[in-house]
Amino acid sequence: MKFFVDTANLEEIKDVQALGILDGVTTNPSLMAKEGIAGDENVLKHYKDICDIVSGDVSAEVISTEFDGMIEEGLKLASLDPKIVVKIPMISEGIKAIKHLTSLGIKTNCTLVFSAGQAILAAKAGATYISPFIGRLDDTNVDGIGLIHQLTSIFQIYGFQTQVLAASIRNSLHIVRCAEVGADVVTCPAKTIHGLFNHPLTDIGLEKFLADHAKMNKS
Numbered sequence: 422m423k424f425f426v427d428t429a430n431l432e433e434i435k436d437v438q439a440l441g442i443l444d445g446v447t448t449n450p451s452l453m454a455k456e457g458i459a460g461d462e463n464v465l466k467h468y469k470d471i472c473d474i475v476s477g478d479v480s481a482e483v484i485s486t487e488f489d490g491m492i493e494e495g496l497k498l499a500s501l502d503p504k505i506v507v508k509i510p511m512i513s514e515g516i517k518a519i520k521h522l523t524s525l526g527i528k529t530n531c532t533l534v535f536s537a538g539q540a541i542l543a544a545k546a547g548a549t550y551i552s553p554f555i556g557r558l559d560d561t562n563v564d565g566i567g568l569i570h571q572l573t574s575i576f577q578i579y580g581f582q583t584q585v586l587a588a589s590i591r592n593s594l595h596i597v598r599c600a601e602v603g604a605d606v607v608t609c610p611a612k613t614i615h616g617l618f619n620h621p622l623t624d625i626g627l628e629k630f631l632a633d634h635a636k637m638n639k640s
């Protein structure tokens with residue numbers, strides 16, 4: 422399972438990159454706004470800066486909601502760096518744009534996926550990734566992990582190459598549950614990845630090992 426970090430914050434990306442386990446980055450307009458990135462030139466430069474940090478795929482989202490605009494933005498984004506994946510919303514114009522960009526050899530990530538039907542449409546259009554938002558589904562009393570499981574099963578039956586990229590991850594257990602049901606990728610904030618380290622028995626055990634070593638090696 423690949424680990425992507427879901428942020429536009431360069432320090433947060435560097436932090437996970439330093440662990441040596443980072444496979445890519447996802448961003449969205451809300452995450453860009455959180456970093457105060459505005460204006461076409463600044464946005465494009467920021468994506469370049471992210472690409473300079475990581476070696477894997479970097480999802481950059483279009484703002485247009487109609488086909489022509491999505492294609493124009495998608496081509497501009499894709500020309501920045503081969504790592505760029507054009508992120509496109511799950512709407513009918515988006516499906517047409519995914520189909521077109523895929524035919525040009527451009528990677529796509531279909532975002533705002535909340536149902537198996539939507540995911541099937543995106544896979545048939547040839548999306549490189551689909552992003553089901555599991556935390557936001559959980560918020561509505563729908564089992565987000567259940568959707569990931571449903572999608573990995575369907576994609577396996579039909580041999581779809583589209584990768585299931587679990588997004589809107591809210592806690593470390595979500596990551597483990599995604600691994601259990603075969604998600605191809607999880608994208609999460611750095612703090613959620615760091616949460617995987619936590620176990621009190623590790624802390625207690627390490628403290629004891631160091632204390633015993635210190636006891637026997639007094640100078």
Ligand code: G3P
Binds near residue numbers: 447448554588
């Ligand atoms: O990048 C999309 C997704 O991960 C958003 O997560 O926490 O805003 O639901 P969240």
